[in-house]
Amino acid sequence: MDEARSSDIFLQITRADEETIARIVTRLEFRDTDPDFSRWRDRYLGSLDLGAVDSVLEVGAGTGVVARAVARRVSTSTRVIAEDPSAPLLVAGRDRAREAGLDDRIEFVEGDVHALDHPDRSFDVVIAHTVFSHIADPGQALREMARVTRPGGRVVVFDGDIASWTFTHPDTGLNASVHEALLGTVAANPHVMRDLPALADSSDLRIAGFDAHALAEAGSGSYWLSTADTYVPLAARTGRIHADDADRWLEWQHRASDSGTFFAVGNYYTYILTPG
Numbered sequence: 001m002d003e004a005r006s007s008d009i010f011l012q013i014t015r016a017d018e019e020t021i022a023r024i025v026t027r028l029e030f031r032d033t034d035p036d037f038s039r040w041r042d043r044y045l046g047s048l049d050l051g052a053v054d055s056v057l058e059v060g061a062g063t064g065v066v067a068r069a070v071a072r073r074v075s076t077s078t079r080v081i082a083e084d085p086s087a088p089l090l091v092a093g094r095d096r097a098r099e100a101g102l103d104d105r106i107e108f109v110e111g112d113v114h115a116l117d118h119p120d121r122s123f124d125v126v127i128a129h130t131v132f133s134h135i136a137d138p139g140q141a142l143r144e145m146a147r148v149t150r151p152g153g154r155v156v157v158f159d160g161d162i163a164s165w166t167f168t169h170p171d172t173g174l175n176a177s178v179h180e181a182l183l184g185t186v187a188a189n190p191h192v193m194r195d196l197p198a199l200a201d202s203s204d205l206r207i208a209g210f211d212a213h214a215l216a217e218a219g220s221g222s223y224w225l226s227t228a229d230t231y232v233p234l235a236a237r238t239g240r241i242h243a244d245d246a247d248r249w250l251e252w253q254h255r256a257s258d259s260g261t262f263f264a265v266g267n268y269y270t271y272i273l274t275p276g
């Protein structure tokens with residue numbers, strides 16, 4: 001973890017206040033509606049032959065967006081466990097699963113990916129979706145995910161290369177300050193997806209599949225406006241940027257989007273890993 005950036009709100013998720021949790025719930029569920037984001041998730045889920053597996057574990061499951069997509073694809077006898085350290089996110093997850101008619105298909109359980117409370121080789125598929133950027137020790141997390149995966153099973157790590165997130169703004173000084181504050185608020189490990197091949201090697205995992213995605217919006221913003229709306233005010237609340245500067249930068253992004261001059265981009269990667 002980059003200590004200089006350790007105010008990642010997800011890293012301190014068990015201490016998050018109600019307003020922060022509410023913003024995170026809205027954000028995680030919004031991503032389910034983004035066509036690129038859900039297509040990339042569905043692409044790796046589609047490659048996993050989920051109809052034939054007995055058990056799937058999602059670590060850092062949040063409100064269970066990915067677990068619900070898994071539950072729709074597996075057979076009724078498949079065990080789907082969604083784990084997260086945040087009790088309020090798990091409550092929101094159970095509510096959303098109930099609304100989707102999937103509450104009897106997903107077990108929501110409190111858990112920390114650094115110390116999984118499961119026996120060795122107990123899951124066919126173990127998924128971390130946008131988790132590795134936000135945890136204290138990605139190497140330890142990957143070792144734990146590898147430990148609980150059966151031989152021939154799959155470990156999936158999907159996440160943003162958060163250091164690549166780029167917005168435009170005519171005031172380059174302000175823009176640089178907002179980017180620094182944003183990274184500090186969003187990511188404990190903003191480069192971790194570049195380190196995944198080496199981390200996988202240390203965990204005795206082999207790369208069985210890899211996909212690279214650029215999420216870019218030009219003209220009007222949707223995904224990236226939601227990103228900015230969620231995290232820039234939180235960055236201001238952590239004191240990483242002055243509230244007036246945050247407002248000024250955000251207002252400009254909205255005006256740019258309204259007038260068709262918005263631009264933002266960030267890279268995302270999917271790794272499908274297999275033991276041995």
Ligand SMILES: C[S@@+](CC[C@H](N)C(=O)[O-])C[C@H]1O[C@@H](n2cnc3c(N)ncnc32)[C@H](O)[C@@H]1O
Nearest residue numbers: 010013028060061062065086112113129130131
């Ligand atoms: C960006 S959210 C992703 C949630 C979900 N996977 C999704 O994509 O909708 C990051 C999640 O990691 C969880 N998290 C933070 N620290 C964790 C840890 N030590 N072990 C497992 N999950 C953790 C947070 O509570 C949060 O739900």
